[in-house]
Amino acid sequence: WWYRPFQYFEKNVQGIVPRSYHWPFPWPVVHLSRQVKYSRLVNDT
Numbered sequence: 436w437w438y439r440p441f442q443y444f445e446k447n448v449q450g451i452v453p454r455s456y457h458w459p460f461p462w463p464v465v466h467l468s469r470q471v472k473y474s475r476l477v478n479d480t
């Protein structure tokens with residue numbers, strides 16, 4: 436079922452479509468932070 440949409444989108448592409456893709460937008464600062472906050476689960480039984 437995916438062949439027709441890809442055929443439509445690649446119809447006017449001049450050249451070879453690459454196999455590796457990159458995210459076109461910069462990652463938010465939240466994802467670049469190396470700080471990890473942990474929460475502790477407490478079982479009060």
